[in-house]
Amino acid sequence: MSRNVIITGASGGLGEALAREFVRRGYHVGLMARRADRLEALAGELRRSGVKVEVGVVDVAQDSTVHAAVDALRERLGGLDIFIANAGITAVNRTGSGDISKDKQVMAVNFTGAIASLDAAAKHFRAQKRGRLVGISSIAGIMPIPGSGTYSASKAALSMWLRAARIELAKHGVGVTAIHPGFIRTELVPGMEKYPFVIEADAAARAIVDAIEAGKDNLIVPAWPWKYLLPIARLLPERLAGKLF
Numbered sequence: 001m002s003r004n005v006i007i008t009g010a011s012g013g014l015g016e017a018l019a020r021e022f023v024r025r026g027y028h029v030g031l032m033a034r035r036a037d038r039l040e041a042l043a044g045e046l047r048r049s050g051v052k053v054e055v056g057v058v059d060v061a062q063d064s065t066v067h068a069a070v071d072a073l074r075e076r077l078g079g080l081d082i083f084i085a086n087a088g089i090t091a092v093n094r095t096g097s098g099d100i101s102k103d104k105q106v107m108a109v110n111f112t113g114a115i116a117s118l119d120a121a122a123k124h125f126r127a128q129k130r131g132r133l134v135g136i137s138s139i140a141g142i143m144p145i146p147g148s149g150t151y152s153a154s155k156a157a158l159s160m161w162l163r164a165a166r167i168e169l170a171k172h173g174v175g176v177t178a179i180h181p182g183f184i185r186t187e188l189v190p191g192m193e194k195y196p197f198v199i200e201a202d203a204a205a206r207a208i209v210d211a212i213e214a215g216k217d218n219l220i221v222p223a224w225p226w227k228y229l230l231p232i233a234r235l236l237p238e239r240l241a242g243k244l245f
Protein backbone atom coordinates (compact mmCIF):
# COMPACT_ATOMS: atom_id res chain seq x y z
CA MET A 1 0.00 0.00 0.00
CA SER A 2 1.31 3.43 -0.92
CA ARG A 3 1.98 5.90 1.82
CA ASN A 4 1.74 9.36 0.33
CA VAL A 5 1.67 12.61 2.26
CA ILE A 6 1.34 16.25 1.18
CA ILE A 7 2.58 19.01 3.49
CA THR A 8 1.94 22.72 3.02
CA GLY A 9 4.54 25.18 4.31
CA ALA A 10 7.25 22.62 3.57
CA SER A 11 9.91 25.12 2.47
CA GLY A 12 11.18 25.62 6.02
CA GLY A 13 10.57 25.24 9.74
CA LEU A 14 8.17 22.60 10.98
CA GLY A 15 6.94 21.67 7.48
CA GLU A 16 10.47 20.87 6.31
CA ALA A 17 11.12 18.87 9.49
CA LEU A 18 7.88 16.93 8.92
CA ALA A 19 8.92 16.16 5.33
CA ARG A 20 12.31 14.89 6.53
CA GLU A 21 10.64 12.70 9.19
CA PHE A 22 8.11 11.20 6.74
CA VAL A 23 10.89 10.45 4.25
CA ARG A 24 12.93 8.81 7.04
CA ARG A 25 9.90 6.54 7.58
CA GLY A 26 9.68 5.65 3.88
CA TYR A 27 6.75 7.85 2.77
CA HIS A 28 6.45 9.53 -0.64
CA VAL A 29 6.11 13.26 -0.04
CA GLY A 30 4.50 16.24 -1.79
CA LEU A 31 5.99 19.59 -0.77
CA MET A 32 3.93 22.80 -1.05
CA ALA A 33 4.80 26.46 -0.34
CA ARG A 34 5.52 29.68 -2.27
CA ARG A 35 9.34 29.58 -2.47
CA ALA A 36 10.04 27.18 -5.35
CA ASP A 37 13.83 27.36 -4.95
CA ARG A 38 13.70 26.11 -1.36
CA LEU A 39 11.18 23.39 -2.22
CA GLU A 40 13.28 22.16 -5.16
CA ALA A 41 16.48 22.11 -3.08
CA LEU A 42 14.77 20.10 -0.33
CA ALA A 43 13.14 17.75 -2.86
CA GLY A 44 16.51 17.08 -4.54
CA GLU A 45 18.05 16.18 -1.20
CA LEU A 46 15.13 13.99 -0.03
CA ARG A 47 14.94 12.06 -3.33
CA ARG A 48 18.39 10.64 -2.55
CA SER A 49 16.62 8.46 0.05
CA GLY A 50 14.89 6.64 -2.84
CA VAL A 51 11.34 7.87 -2.19
CA LYS A 52 9.19 9.91 -4.56
CA VAL A 53 9.26 13.64 -3.76
CA GLU A 54 7.15 16.10 -5.78
CA VAL A 55 6.87 19.87 -5.53
CA GLY A 56 3.78 22.07 -5.84
CA VAL A 57 4.25 25.83 -5.70
CA VAL A 58 1.20 27.50 -4.19
CA ASP A 59 0.18 30.56 -2.22
CA VAL A 60 -2.58 29.21 0.03
CA ALA A 61 -3.86 32.76 0.56
CA GLN A 62 -4.94 32.63 -3.11
CA ASP A 63 -7.55 30.13 -2.05
CA SER A 64 -9.20 29.75 -5.46
CA THR A 65 -5.94 28.23 -6.81
CA VAL A 66 -5.48 25.71 -4.01
CA HIS A 67 -7.79 22.89 -5.19
CA ALA A 68 -6.07 22.65 -8.58
CA ALA A 69 -2.62 22.73 -6.98
CA VAL A 70 -3.48 19.92 -4.54
CA ASP A 71 -5.14 17.86 -7.31
CA ALA A 72 -2.05 18.19 -9.55
CA LEU A 73 0.39 17.26 -6.78
CA ARG A 74 -1.72 14.25 -5.72
CA GLU A 75 -1.80 13.13 -9.35
CA ARG A 76 2.01 13.35 -9.63
CA LEU A 77 2.46 11.43 -6.36
CA GLY A 78 0.08 8.73 -7.57
CA GLY A 79 -2.40 9.00 -4.68
CA LEU A 80 -2.82 10.56 -1.27
CA ASP A 81 -3.16 9.14 2.25
CA ILE A 82 -2.31 12.05 4.56
CA PHE A 83 -2.65 15.81 4.05
CA ILE A 84 -1.06 18.30 6.45
CA ALA A 85 -2.16 21.95 6.47
CA ASN A 86 0.92 23.43 8.08
CA ALA A 87 1.52 26.73 6.20
CA GLY A 88 1.17 29.61 8.61
CA ILE A 89 2.30 33.12 9.39
CA THR A 90 2.10 35.34 12.43
CA ALA A 91 1.88 39.06 12.97
CA VAL A 92 2.11 41.30 15.97
CA ASN A 93 -0.34 44.15 15.75
CA ARG A 94 -1.13 46.79 18.34
CA THR A 95 -4.88 46.77 18.85
CA GLY A 96 -6.08 50.23 17.90
CA SER A 97 -3.39 50.77 15.25
CA GLY A 98 -5.98 51.65 12.61
CA ASP A 99 -4.62 49.05 10.19
CA ILE A 100 -5.87 45.48 9.97
CA SER A 101 -4.12 44.56 6.71
CA LYS A 102 -1.69 42.18 8.48
CA ASP A 103 -4.61 40.61 10.35
CA LYS A 104 -6.42 39.91 7.08
CA GLN A 105 -3.33 38.20 5.67
CA VAL A 106 -2.98 36.08 8.83
CA MET A 107 -6.58 34.89 8.45
CA ALA A 108 -6.10 34.32 4.70
CA VAL A 109 -3.13 32.01 5.26
CA ASN A 110 -3.82 30.37 8.65
CA PHE A 111 -7.56 29.87 8.35
CA THR A 112 -8.94 30.33 4.82
CA GLY A 113 -5.78 28.94 3.21
CA ALA A 114 -5.69 25.99 5.61
CA ILE A 115 -9.33 25.04 5.09
CA ALA A 116 -9.06 25.50 1.31
CA SER A 117 -6.20 23.00 1.22
CA LEU A 118 -7.83 20.58 3.68
CA ASP A 119 -11.04 20.79 1.65
CA ALA A 120 -9.12 19.90 -1.51
CA ALA A 121 -7.71 16.78 0.15
CA ALA A 122 -11.05 15.88 1.78
CA LYS A 123 -12.64 15.65 -1.67
CA HIS A 124 -10.30 12.76 -2.55
CA PHE A 125 -10.47 11.16 0.90
CA ARG A 126 -14.29 11.04 0.80
CA ALA A 127 -14.20 9.44 -2.65
CA GLN A 128 -11.64 6.79 -1.65
CA LYS A 129 -13.25 6.35 1.81
CA ARG A 130 -9.96 6.71 3.67
CA GLY A 131 -7.32 9.28 4.47
CA ARG A 132 -6.22 11.58 7.26
CA LEU A 133 -6.45 15.35 7.40
CA VAL A 134 -4.01 17.07 9.75
CA GLY A 135 -4.16 20.72 10.80
CA ILE A 136 -1.29 22.49 12.52
CA SER A 137 -3.03 24.79 14.95
CA SER A 138 -1.31 26.20 18.06
CA ILE A 139 -1.66 26.44 21.80
CA ALA A 140 -2.51 30.06 20.91
CA GLY A 141 -5.80 28.63 19.65
CA ILE A 142 -6.48 27.49 23.22
CA MET A 143 -4.82 30.32 25.20
CA PRO A 144 -4.63 33.70 23.42
CA ILE A 145 -1.32 35.51 22.92
CA PRO A 146 -1.69 39.21 23.81
CA GLY A 147 -0.58 41.33 20.82
CA SER A 148 -1.30 38.45 18.44
CA GLY A 149 -5.06 38.36 18.76
CA THR A 150 -5.65 37.57 15.10
CA TYR A 151 -3.04 34.79 15.08
CA SER A 152 -4.75 33.31 18.15
CA ALA A 153 -8.19 33.70 16.55
CA SER A 154 -7.03 32.09 13.28
CA LYS A 155 -5.79 29.05 15.19
CA ALA A 156 -8.92 28.84 17.38
CA ALA A 157 -11.00 28.94 14.18
CA LEU A 158 -8.88 26.21 12.59
CA SER A 159 -9.14 24.03 15.72
CA MET A 160 -12.92 24.34 15.73
CA TRP A 161 -13.09 23.60 11.99
CA LEU A 162 -11.01 20.45 12.53
CA ARG A 163 -13.32 19.29 15.34
CA ALA A 164 -16.39 19.72 13.16
CA ALA A 165 -14.70 18.01 10.19
CA ARG A 166 -13.71 15.05 12.40
CA ILE A 167 -17.34 14.44 13.37
CA GLU A 168 -18.61 15.00 9.82
CA LEU A 169 -16.03 12.83 8.06
CA ALA A 170 -15.83 9.88 10.47
CA LYS A 171 -18.59 8.00 8.64
CA HIS A 172 -16.64 8.42 5.38
CA GLY A 173 -13.57 6.67 6.81
CA VAL A 174 -11.61 9.93 7.05
CA GLY A 175 -9.64 10.76 10.22
CA VAL A 176 -8.75 14.25 11.42
CA THR A 177 -5.79 15.13 13.64
CA ALA A 178 -5.44 18.54 15.29
CA ILE A 179 -1.92 19.48 16.36
CA HIS A 180 -1.43 22.19 18.99
CA PRO A 181 2.27 23.07 19.17
CA GLY A 182 3.80 25.16 21.91
CA PHE A 183 6.96 26.99 20.83
CA ILE A 184 9.21 25.47 18.16
CA ARG A 185 12.50 26.98 16.98
CA THR A 186 11.74 28.04 13.37
CA GLU A 187 11.67 31.23 11.27
CA LEU A 188 8.05 31.97 12.33
CA VAL A 189 9.04 34.65 14.84
CA PRO A 190 12.42 36.21 15.52
CA GLY A 191 13.79 35.81 19.04
CA MET A 192 12.01 32.53 19.82
CA GLU A 193 14.44 32.20 22.77
CA LYS A 194 12.30 34.54 24.85
CA TYR A 195 9.32 32.15 24.72
CA PRO A 196 8.95 29.38 27.30
CA PHE A 197 9.63 25.65 26.75
CA VAL A 198 10.97 25.95 23.18
CA ILE A 199 11.73 22.68 21.34
CA GLU A 200 13.56 21.92 18.08
CA ALA A 201 11.57 21.34 14.88
CA ASP A 202 12.85 17.78 14.40
CA ALA A 203 11.69 16.74 17.89
CA ALA A 204 8.26 18.26 17.23
CA ALA A 205 8.09 16.51 13.85
CA ARG A 206 8.84 13.10 15.40
CA ALA A 207 6.03 13.51 17.96
CA ILE A 208 3.61 14.75 15.29
CA VAL A 209 4.30 11.89 12.87
CA ASP A 210 3.96 9.39 15.75
CA ALA A 211 0.52 10.89 16.56
CA ILE A 212 -0.55 10.78 12.89
CA GLU A 213 0.56 7.16 12.50
CA ALA A 214 -1.28 6.25 15.71
CA GLY A 215 -4.45 7.88 14.31
CA LYS A 216 -4.73 10.31 17.23
CA ASP A 217 -7.40 13.03 17.17
CA ASN A 218 -5.32 15.58 19.08
CA LEU A 219 -1.75 16.30 20.08
CA ILE A 220 -0.19 19.04 22.20
CA VAL A 221 3.55 19.23 21.48
CA PRO A 222 5.65 19.38 23.56
CA ALA A 223 3.26 17.60 25.91
CA TRP A 224 5.28 18.75 28.89
CA PRO A 225 4.31 21.17 30.36
CA TRP A 226 1.51 22.44 28.09
CA LYS A 227 -0.78 19.41 28.38
CA TYR A 228 -0.93 20.01 32.12
CA LEU A 229 -0.50 23.79 32.20
CA LEU A 230 -3.26 24.70 29.71
CA PRO A 231 -6.18 23.24 31.73
CA ILE A 232 -4.85 25.07 34.81
CA ALA A 233 -4.29 28.31 32.86
CA ARG A 234 -7.92 28.20 31.71
CA LEU A 235 -9.01 28.39 35.35
CA LEU A 236 -6.72 31.34 36.17
CA PRO A 237 -7.86 34.98 35.92
CA GLU A 238 -7.12 36.10 32.32
CA ARG A 239 -4.51 38.69 33.29
CA LEU A 240 -2.49 36.08 35.16
CA ALA A 241 -2.81 33.46 32.40
CA GLY A 242 -1.73 36.08 29.83
CA LYS A 243 1.61 36.40 31.63
CA LEU A 244 2.42 32.83 30.51
CA PHE A 245 3.20 34.35 27.10
Ligand SMILES: NC(=O)c1ccc[n+]([C@@H]2O[C@H](COP(=O)([O-])OP(=O)(O)OC[C@H]3O[C@@H](n4cnc5c(N)ncnc54)[C@H](OP(=O)(O)O)[C@@H]3O)[C@@H](O)[C@H]2O)c1
Nearest residue numbers: 009011012013014034035059060087088183184186187188
Ligand atom coordinates in the same frame (compact mmCIF):
# COMPACT_ATOMS: atom_id res chain seq x y z
N1 LIG B 1 7.13 27.75 15.52
C1 LIG B 1 6.25 27.73 16.51
O1 LIG B 1 6.58 27.99 17.68
C2 LIG B 1 4.82 27.37 16.24
C3 LIG B 1 3.97 27.23 17.33
C4 LIG B 1 2.63 26.89 17.12
C5 LIG B 1 2.18 26.69 15.83
N2 LIG B 1 3.02 26.83 14.79
C6 LIG B 1 2.49 26.64 13.45
O2 LIG B 1 3.28 25.74 12.74
C7 LIG B 1 3.17 26.00 11.33
C8 LIG B 1 4.57 26.07 10.72
O3 LIG B 1 5.21 27.22 11.23
P1 LIG B 1 6.79 27.33 11.38
O4 LIG B 1 7.07 27.63 12.78
O5 LIG B 1 7.45 26.18 10.72
O6 LIG B 1 7.02 28.68 10.56
P2 LIG B 1 8.05 29.05 9.38
O7 LIG B 1 9.40 28.51 9.67
O8 LIG B 1 7.89 30.53 9.19
O9 LIG B 1 7.45 28.28 8.12
C9 LIG B 1 6.20 28.65 7.60
C10 LIG B 1 5.97 27.90 6.30
O10 LIG B 1 4.68 28.32 5.76
C11 LIG B 1 4.87 28.68 4.40
N3 LIG B 1 3.92 29.71 4.03
C12 LIG B 1 3.75 30.94 4.59
N4 LIG B 1 2.81 31.63 3.93
C13 LIG B 1 2.36 30.82 2.93
C14 LIG B 1 1.41 30.97 1.90
N5 LIG B 1 0.71 32.11 1.75
N6 LIG B 1 1.20 29.94 1.05
C15 LIG B 1 1.92 28.79 1.18
N7 LIG B 1 2.83 28.59 2.12
C16 LIG B 1 3.07 29.60 2.99
C17 LIG B 1 6.31 29.17 4.31
O11 LIG B 1 6.81 28.97 3.00
P3 LIG B 1 6.91 30.08 1.85
O12 LIG B 1 7.34 31.36 2.51
O13 LIG B 1 7.93 29.49 0.94
O14 LIG B 1 5.56 30.16 1.24
C18 LIG B 1 7.01 28.19 5.26
O15 LIG B 1 7.32 26.99 4.57
C19 LIG B 1 2.37 27.31 11.21
O16 LIG B 1 1.02 27.03 10.93
C20 LIG B 1 2.50 27.91 12.60
O17 LIG B 1 1.43 28.77 12.92
C21 LIG B 1 4.33 27.17 14.96
